[in-house]
Amino acid sequence: MRFDVELARMARAGLLLVAVAVSCHGPAPGAPAPQGSSGVAIRVNQLGYRPDAPKVAVVCALEPRVIATFRVVDERDRTVFGPSAADAAGPFGPCATTYRLDFSTLDRPGVYRVVAAGASSLPVRIADDVYRGAADSLLAYLREQRSGYNPVFQDSVHQRTDGVLVDHPTRSGEFIPVSGGWADASDYLQYGATTAHATTMLLLAYRDHPGAFADRFQANGLPGANGIPDVLDEARWGLAWLVKMYPENDLLLNQLGDDRDHAFWDVPVHDSADYGWGRGGRRPVYPCTGKPQGLFEYRNRSTGFASTAGKYAAAFALGSQLFRERDSVFVRRLADRARAVYALGAAHPGVCQTAPARSPYFYEEDDWADDMELGAAELYALTADPTYLDAALRYAALEPVSPWMGRDTARHYEWYPWHNNGHYEIWRVGPDSAKRLAAEYYRRGLEAVAGRARNGFRIGIPFIWCSNNLLASFATQATFYRRMTGDSSYLEYETAALDWLLGANPWGVSMVIGLGANYPRTPHSVVAQQLHLQLTGGLVDGPVYRSIFQNLRGIRLLEADEYAPFNTGFIVYHDDVGDYSTNEPIMDGTANLAYMLAGWAVASSPHACPECGGSATLQRRRSP
Ligand SMILES: [Ca+2]
Ligand SMILES: [Ca+2]
Numbered sequence: 001m002r003f004d005v006e007l008a009r010m011a012r013a014g015l016l017l018v019a020v021a022v023s024c025h026g027p028a029p030g031a032p033a034p035q036g037s038s039g040v041a042i043r044v045n046q047l048g049y050r051p052d053a054p055k056v057a058v059v060c061a062l063e064p065r066v067i068a069t070f071r072v073v074d075e076r077d078r079t080v081f082g083p084s085a086a087d088a089a090g091p092f093g094p095c096a097t098t099y100r101l102d103f104s105t106l107d108r109p110g111v112y113r114v115v116a117a118g119a120s121s122l123p124v125r126i127a128d129d130v131y132r133g134a135a136d137s138l139l140a141y142l143r144e145q146r147s148g149y150n151p152v153f154q155d156s157v158h159q160r161t162d163g164v165l166v167d168h169p170t171r172s173g174e175f176i177p178v179s180g181g182w183a184d185a186s187d188y189l190q191y192g193a194t195t196a197h198a199t200t201m202l203l204l205a206y207r208d209h210p211g212a213f214a215d216r217f218q219a220n221g222l223p224g225a226n227g228i229p230d231v232l233d234e235a236r237w238g239l240a241w242l243v244k245m246y247p248e249n250d251l252l253l254n255q256l257g258d259d260r261d262h263a264f265w266d267v268p269v270h271d272s273a274d275y276g277w278g279r280g281g282r283r284p285v286y287p288c289t290g291k292p293q294g295l296f297e298y299r300n301r302s303t304g305f306a307s308t309a310g311k312y313a314a315a316f317a318l319g320s321q322l323f324r325e326r327d328s329v330f331v332r333r334l335a336d337r338a339r340a341v342y343a344l345g346a347a348h349p350g351v352c353q354t355a356p357a358r359s360p361y362f363y364e365e366d367d368w369a370d371d372m373e374l375g376a377a378e379l380y381a382l383t384a385d386p387t388y389l390d391a392a393l394r395y396a397a398l399e400p401v402s403p404w405m406g407r408d409t410a411r412h413y414e415w416y417p418w419h420n421n422g423h424y425e426i427w428r429v430g431p432d433s434a435k436r437l438a439a440e441y442y443r444r445g446l447e448a449v450a451g452r453a454r455n456g457f458r459i460g461i462p463f464i465w466c467s468n469n470l471l472a473s474f475a476t477q478a479t480f481y482r483r484m485t486g487d488s489s490y491l492e493y494e495t496a497a498l499d500w501l502l503g504a505n506p507w508g509v510s511m512v513i514g515l516g517a518n519y520p521r522t523p524h525s526v527v528a529q530q531l532h533l534q535l536t537g538g539l540v541d542g543p544v545y546r547s548i549f550q551n552l553r554g555i556r557l558l559e560a561d562e563y564a565p566f567n568t569g570f571i572v573y574h575d576d577v578g579d580y581s582t583n584e585p586i587m588d589g590t591a592n593l594a595y596m597l598a599g600w601a602v603a604s605s606p607h608a609c610p611e612c613g614g615s616a617t618l619q620r621r622r623s624p
Contacts (some may be wrong), residue, residue: 006600016465044503045124047134050600051487052107055102057124058457058615059097065097067088070099090501107126136212142182144527151222157271158270162180176253186523186584196238198420201591209595209601215228238315246287256285257275259359288309294362295357311376313379317375321382338378341375349372373392374420391432404461405448450493467542514537520540524579561574563575
């Protein structure tokens with residue numbers, strides 16, 4: 001996530017305005033124009049719908065409209081469903097009126113359109129395989145974000161610059177080799193917390209849905225099969241960096257680079273950032289210290305090590321399980337690192353936040369029990385040592401519900417990760433009493449979000465920065481809960497979250513670059529802009545409250561807003577390279593979504609999730 005692009009400074013550097021003047025690219029050729037010129041837009045999931053899944057299109061009418069019925073037509077314009085009643089669902093954001101158009105019982109594979117009030121949706125595909133390959137396509141963005149050797153540039157990125165230890169009580173100035181990992185967003189900062197969460201989600205996605213992933217790339221990210229599913233190649237890229245970021249038992253590194261990176265808008269192989277060692281020189285690496293951090297006027301509010309330590313422990317312990325058949329040396333190293341970093345977190349409870357430099361923004365993570373819970377649960381799965389399970393349950397009781405759930409707002413990354421994987425991992429390995437408790441914890445969070453979701457889009461999250469990440473997490477938690485209990489009470493909200501991310505939102509935009517018919521064409525990405533490159537697979541931040549868009553520093557739209565009619569409400573989204581608040585691809589959100597997309601790709605496969613039993617299929621909630 002880019003905090004503070006400060007376009008003025010980029011312009012001063014002479015880079016941005018030149019780039020814009022040269023490229024001046026509007027929507028790419030072939031991008032469908034946003035619909036809604038008639039004032040009625042019918043929004044759908046642009047990937048499509050599985051035959052057994054709920055299927056609901058949403059009408060966003062910009063003026064009050066009475067719409068009684070809708071139909072679904074095939075490619076020859078023949079009605080195949082309806083007329084059926086449109087379900088009025090009230091106003092939402094820019095929509096004076098919304099309607100939900102439920103065609104769930106249409107299960108014959110084909111390509112259709114949903115029509116009502118003289119308007120038509122984009123084509124809608126119904127098929128078993130609509131999610132096939134979607135999770136793999138997200139990996140393309142992670143490969144593009146690689147630091148160290150980068151397969152897009154076929155060159156090294158920050159290979160010799162990373163990094164110089166800073167803010168350490170006794171060892172500042174020491175060089176520690178930490179090249180690797182992924183750039184966090186369109187800047188080149190790298191964070192242990194987001195990388196560990198992303199790595200964990202990739203590992204879980206493979207563990208639970210191996211059939212969703214292919215092998216088309218090598219370990220270095222270049223094309224070519226290597227006998228290893230690409231999701232594991234990518235997870236290993238993350239693990240390898242995290243091992244470097246935890247080089248000694250009592251030295252836990254948390255952040256590479258800082259917001260001084262934002263002074264220049266240039267591609268990673270020519271990064272001009274100057275951290276005091278010359279332009280393009282070495283980059284600082286920050287350890288967790290348990291104390292507030294910041295080398296200049298701003299400070300974070302760090303209090304301990306546990307938020308980062310728990311995440312590293314989980315990634316290491318999971319990696320140690322999943323590479324067992326492939327690399328015994330790596331597996332032993334990961335197991336050793338998992339135990340050590342978990343012990344460090346247990347000894348230093350509290351949060352290790354990211355460090356601000358010249359701007360006031362940082363990741364303000366405020367919870368750590370969730371992270372230690374997950375670390376303990378994965379260590380129990382790895383070692384069968386019951387003290388880890390006891391600890392996981394104690395940590396779980398400290399934060400049963402992710403605190404953002406049910407709220408209107410939160411600080412930036414205040415409750416991170418956005419869902420607590422620990423409860424699901426306890427459910428997989430714990431006794432019946434623990435299983436019931438874990439499911440109840442999830443239910444309470446889902447209920448809190450669903451209670452705020454009585455709008456036409458069935459969306460109940462707060463629209464803080466990275467709202468798409470929250471939606472991916474909410475949907476993931478709902479999936480876990482459904483799998484744990486067989487209770488489909490929240491399936492409507494789970495699918496609504498996924499549908500929103502893939503186009504069923506007021507703007508009709510799939511929030512994943514390259515997926516669906518209408519996705520972000522001008523993301524906030526220097527690589528895409530300067531190389532005229534079509535990125536693939538990145539999940540963008542997503543819509544935010546208008547007040548957030550207006551108050552962040554340095555945002556300026558660089559082209560006419562093609563979605564202006566839909567940016568009149570309390571939330572806004574802009575497909576504009578200048579809007580880093582809504583249109584910047586994010587590494588952790590992309591990896592987070594991989595779990596969901598993998599699950600939906602293989603949900604009906606009997607081999608997809610052995611522990612899930614029959615509840616993994618997409619049964620609609622039965623009417624009482
Ligand atoms: Ca591979
Ligand atoms: Ca946390």
